[in-house]
Amino acid sequence: MDVTTVADDLVVVHDGTGVRRYDDLMPDADHVLDGVEVRTLERPGGDLLCRFATVNDVHFGETEAGRIDDLTEGPIRRSEPGADPYPEVMNRAAAAEIASIEPAAVIVKGDLSVDGRPEEWAAFEACYRDPFGQRLHVVRGNHDAYRHQGEYAGDHWIELAGVVIALLDTTIPGATTGEIETEQLEWLEARTASEAADGGRPVVVMGHHQQWIGDPDGSRSDDYFGLHPDSSDALDELAARRPSVVAYAAGHTHRHRVRPMRRAGIPSIEVGCTKDFPGTWAEYRVYESGIMQVVHRMSSPDALAWSESCRNLYADFGVDYESYALGTLADRCFTLTT
Numbered sequence: 001m002d003v004t005t006v007a008d009d010l011v012v013v014h015d016g017t018g019v020r021r022y023d024d025l026m027p028d029a030d031h032v033l034d035g036v037e038v039r040t041l042e043r044p045g046g047d048l049l050c051r052f053a054t055v056n057d058v059h060f061g062e063t064e065a066g067r068i069d070d071l072t073e074g075p076i077r078r079s080e081p082g083a084d085p086y087p088e089v090m091n092r093a094a095a096a097e098i099a100s101i102e103p104a105a106v107i108v109k110g111d112l113s114v115d116g117r118p119e120e121w122a123a124f125e126a127c128y129r130d131p132f133g134q135r136l137h138v139v140r141g142n143h144d145a146y147r148h149q150g151e152y153a154g155d156h157w158i159e160l161a162g163v164v165i166a167l168l169d170t171t172i173p174g175a176t177t178g179e180i181e182t183e184q185l186e187w188l189e190a191r192t193a194s195e196a197a198d199g200g201r202p203v204v205v206m207g208h209h210q211q212w213i214g215d216p217d218g219s220r221s222d223d224y225f226g227l228h229p230d231s232s233d234a235l236d237e238l239a240a241r242r243p244s245v246v247a248y249a250a251g252h253t254h255r256h257r258v259r260p261m262r263r264a265g266i267p268s269i270e271v272g273c274t275k276d277f278p279g280t281w282a283e284y285r286v287y288e289s290g291i292m293q294v295v296h297r298m299s300s301p302d303a304l305a306w307s308e309s310c311r312n313l314y315a316d317f318g319v320d321y322e323s324y325a326l327g328t329l330a331d332r333c334f335t336l337t338t
Helices: 086-099 118-135 182-197 229-241 301-309 321-326
Strands: 002-006 011-014 019-022 030-033 036-039 048-055 105-109 136-139 156-160 163-167 203-206 245-250 257-260 267-270 280-287 290-297 334-337
Touching: 002 036, 002 290, 011 030, 011 290, 019 030, 048 086, 048 156, 048 163, 086 118, 086 280, 086 301, 105 118, 105 156, 105 163, 118 136, 136 156, 136 163, 163 182, 182 203, 182 229, 229 245, 245 290, 245 334
Parallel strands: 048 105, 105 136, 163 203, 203 245, 245 267
Antiparallel strands: 002 011, 011 019, 030 036, 048 280, 156 163, 257 267, 280 290, 290 334
């Protein structure tokens, strides 16, 4: 049984076959719900200014979950013959749930596709652009640029009530790893400085690749799976200079995890994938004095059935994917101080 979601007024529990949702709870209070003890989050002060949502690693066009290169180990999961492709099942569920909160913006943090083929992007657009229109903001991931494609490239400055999202293109075309180029950092520095001078909404930086925070032995690798250590350090240093930057949020790792940046001390966040276990999207509730991250697991019957079948991906490699991907409740649901 997993307590998958906690907000100031909401708790959601999944037991592997179904879902129980408890609404209209008291904030910052202990609750016992069907024998499960859980504490709701404290509600930030002031008015609720807006809500926005994010997804990442949606992987339209993928047909095998758990596949690593050409290896036969797994388990490898596939949609049943005649069934809808699982990326479409999962993303339809995500889009429907996101629409229910009437978001001011929907941010997609890369890996829209498995190989950047036009038909994969068309499926993505049909699922997300059609319902959200101009509220949709997209940046590419490594899967979208393996063949040096240019679609969805570039950075975005997204202004909402009470918050700004700086969405960075962290891809290196043709590569799995990521970086933030000097010109992008200069752009981000200038925009955050201008925002601070105009009154200072908090800035949440987002991109596809997760940040390198540092290894215990002090080693640095040019082949780090996420953002190159140099880019990661430069982002940390910028955040330390610009206190309006309150977090960096990424995808890529298919896991939920939060770590503090070494210098700035602010959260470096990873949000799990939409396309398999646990099958999630993230809601952000923007208040006058804080931003609450609330991760939701898609709960339609077909989405739950697929995501449950993926709990044990990579078991043949000795990976506890269930624990890795789900993370802790504190990795999924928390409040950023602004």
